[in-house]
Amino acid sequence: ELTLLEAVKTRRNKACCSSPRHRFGYVTAVGAAVAASVVVSCRPDLVKASVAALLDFAEQPRPHKTTSPQACTWDFQNCTASQCCRGYGMQCYSKDGRWSACKASCTQGIDPFDQDKTPWSCKKLGDRTPEPSPEETCNRARVGANFWSGKVFHQVDTESAHLCQQECEAKDWCGVWTWNETDSAKGLCLLAPKTGMIRRLGGGYQPHCRLASADLPAQNCSSSGQDCSSSRCCIVQGEQCYGKDEKSAVCRPSCRKEHGWSCEKFGPRICPACPPATMKPVIVIPTFEGDLCKATILMKSITKRDPNHFLGDVHVMWVSLEPSWKYQAQIEEMRKAIVDTGGRQFHLSDFSDFVRQKSQLCLVWDPTGDHCIEHLTGWFAQQALKLKIATVVPSEYYLLLDSKNAFFSDIHEDSFFSKCNQATVRGKFRFQDLPHPHKEWYHASARALGVQASTDIHWPTSITPAVFHKQTVLELLSRIGEDPSPYGICDGPLCKWLAEGKTEFTLYNLFAFSKSDRECIHSFVSPLSEEEEAHVALWRGYPYINLKRCEEVAKGSTKALTFGLQAGCLRRHNMTSAEGKLGDEEEEKLWNTTADCLLRVYKDVGLAGGSAGKLDDEDHEVFTKCIS
Numbered sequence: 001e002l003t004l005l006e007a008v009k010t011r012r013n014k015a016c017c018s019s020p021r022h023r024f025g026y027v028t029a030v031g032a033a034v035a036a037s038v039v040v041s042c043r044p045d046l047v048k049a050s051v052a053a054l055l056d057f058a059e060q061p062r063p064h065k066t067t068s069p070q071a072c073t074w075d076f077q078n079c080t081a082s083q084c085c086r087g088y089g090m091q092c093y094s095k096d097g098r099w100s101a102c103k104a105s106c107t108q109g110i111d112p113f114d115q116d117k118t119p120w121s122c123k124k125l126g127d128r129t130p131e132p133s134p135e136e137t138c139n140r141a142r143v144g145a146n147f148w149s150g151k152v153f154h155q156v157d158t159e160s161a162h163l164c165q166q167e168c169e170a171k172d173w174c175g176v177w178t179w180n181e182t183d184s185a186k187g188l189c190l191l192a193p194k195t196g197m198i199r200r201l202g203g204g205y206q207p208h209c210r211l212a213s214a215d216l217p218a219q220n221c222s223s224s225g226q227d228c229s230s231s232r233c234c235i236v237q238g239e240q241c242y243g244k245d246e247k248s249a250v251c252r253p254s255c256r257k258e259h260g261w262s263c264e265k266f267g268p269r270i271c272p273a274c275p276p277a278t279m280k281p282v283i284v285i286p287t288f289e290g291d292l293c294k295a296t297i298l299m300k301s302i303t304k305r306d307p308n309h310f311l312g313d314v315h316v317m318w319v320s321l322e323p324s325w326k327y328q329a330q331i332e333e334m335r336k337a338i339v340d341t342g343g344r345q346f347h348l349s350d351f352s353d354f355v356r357q358k359s360q361l362c363l364v365w366d367p368t369g370d371h372c373i374e375h376l377t378g379w380f381a382q383q384a385l386k387l388k389i390a391t392v393v394p395s396e397y398y399l400l401l402d403s404k405n406a407f408f409s410d411i412h413e414d415s416f417f418s419k420c421n422q423a424t425v426r427g428k429f430r431f432q433d434l435p436h437p438h439k440e441w442y443h444a445s446a447r448a449l450g451v452q453a454s455t456d457i458h459w460p461t462s463i464t465p466a467v468f469h470k471q472t473v474l475e476l477l478s479r480i481g482e483d484p485s486p487y488g489i490c491d492g493p494l495c496k497w498l499a500e501g502k503t504e505f506t507l508y509n510l511f512a513f514s515k516s517d518r519e520c521i522h523s524f525v526s527p528l529s530e531e532e533e534a535h536v537a538l539w540r541g542y543p544y545i546n547l548k549r550c551e552e553v554a555k556g557s558t559k560a561l562t563f564g565l566q567a568g569c570l571r572r573h574n575m576t577s578a579e580g581k582l583g584d585e586e587e588e589k590l591w592n593t594t595a596d597c598l599l600r601v602y603k604d605v606g607l608a609g610g611s612a613g614k615l616d617d618e619d620h621e622v623f624t625k626c627i628s
Contacts, residue, residue, distance in 0.1 A: 083126035164189035271420035274520035291403035363499035390473035404564030427458025
């Protein structure tokens with residue numbers, strides 16, 4: 001202003017006024033009209049008024065520059081070059097002249113969420129991206145915007161993730177939420193807008209929107225298990241970028257400092273708004289007289305390893321030709337192991353009458369139709385009931401365990417559920433890499449259901465533990481035409497499908513993944529990292545591998561959440577390998593070595609013998625017979 005006025009005051013002549021470009025070269029194109037008035041009048045009073053108008057114009061909010069959204073930068077990425085942001089409401093802030101980032105706000109000094117603990121200058125580069133208008137619909141709001149950052153729209157402080165979810169559900173515009181712990185008593189709850197309709201569980205549609213995986217900035221964010229120290233965001237919904245050490249960070253569902261990670265959080269974790277706010281599953285365990293000993297060990301392990309009651313009541317399904325009352329003493333021991341510590345109930349459902357009624361049912365006939373190849377057995381009845389029990393379980397989810405699945409490590413809040421309250425389906429193999437016979441089971445199930453198995457995710461093998469969603473199971477049974485009542489056992493095609501090489505797990509996993517609203521129910525996650533707890537099982541026909549797995553658990557190189565043996569895998573005179581039956585001397589040596597190892601690992605977790613972990617009068621023969 002001084003330069004312009006002084007120039008006009010000191011040279012009040014036409015020569016001065018006729019050369020505005022020379023004298024007033026700093027005047028920009030946006031002030032051309034005002035500069036023109038200076039040229040025309042050459043009067044100081046008009047010049048001063050014109051300068052004031054020019055300055056007023058310069059101070060007015062300028063329209064957002066028309067840089068292509070694709071050329072702008074995603075949230076928390078370096079925007080020094082682009083000086084514009086793709087996320088609604090985001091501003092490019094400079095840190096130190098070399099690094100700038102798209103953020104919703106900036107406070108000068110140290111950012112507690114920044115890995116690099118150096119101060120921010122918070123100088124604004126370019127313009128802030130405008131907010132979306134309130135009347136924008138879900139689908140319109142998706143175009144050209146990055147919705148994985150909840151910071152774009154709203155943040156509140158809440159004491160828990162559940163309260164954060166309730167904040168989102170109370171707002172008709174909110175579609176995703178994330179909650180991060182802070183140093184204060186409350187955590188940071190970030191809410192982002194809705195992006196599309198979701199199907200209501202049980203049918204129909206509700207006016208609630210959620211983030212779809214396809215909306216995430218896949219070209220910038222990191223995949224599950226990949227380094228995210230630069231991207232600071234994860235493609236997989238529900239995963240968080242966690243710091244491992246000073247140099248690296250990895251996208252993963254959860255993190256525990258006792259595993260040697262720093263667990264520092266970078267960027268947001270985005271959760272769909274639709275998973276349930278409560279997810280305490282009941283425990284469902286099918287058993288029969290041959291599994292009572294190991295089932296009792298399992299009951300003791302539940303009480304010992306779930307002191308915080310992340311899991312609910314225990315529901316035991318008695319699946320046998322024999323009635324349960326014949327084994328009342330052993331069942332009472334199981335019951336006392338659960339209820340004597342308080343806080344959990346024990347329920348027994350005896351299906352023996354219904355198993356006997358169907359025991360002569362032929363599931364598979366030979367090509368001539370004259371001879372039955374496969375009758376209904378207790379094994380097929382167990383498989384069917386693992387699905388059909390959904391009709392009577394009281395909780396939205398239920399955790400399926402086999403009698404062999406003793407807990408060897410403490411159960412955590414995220415042992416079976418993601419931080420977004422989705423039940424985790426922990427994959428192990430890409431579909432093309434699934435081992436025999438699991439791959440054949442998946443193929444058979446996919447053909448029966450008429451679905452395509454994705455090759456982009458990791459699939460679990462057909463074993464427990466597994467978390468099933470009650471409503472999804474009921475929808476599956478309805479889809480295939482099976483009566484959902486567990487008291488019918490085989491009223492539809494289910495039992496025949498099981499006898500023909502499909503399993504309850506492959507049917508459920510494929511059907512659940514095919515649902516359009518699967519992100520409201522399950523999180524399909526990648527294989528465990530080395531330091532995370534695994535579900536360890538020993539199988540018939542692999543004696544040397546079994547010994548190796550046992551020794552890994554005994555030495556601590558494998559940390560087992562659950563551990564167990566398939567029935568008959570350690571019976572004397574019945575040990576075979578892929579090469580055939582073992583010789584007597586070789587079998588005796590291998591049996592003793594494996595039995596010693598098993599005894600050691602069960603003692604180490606306090607599940608062998610008495611409450612102090614002592615064996616008393618038990619010997620190898622009795623104990624190994626119990627657990628195998």
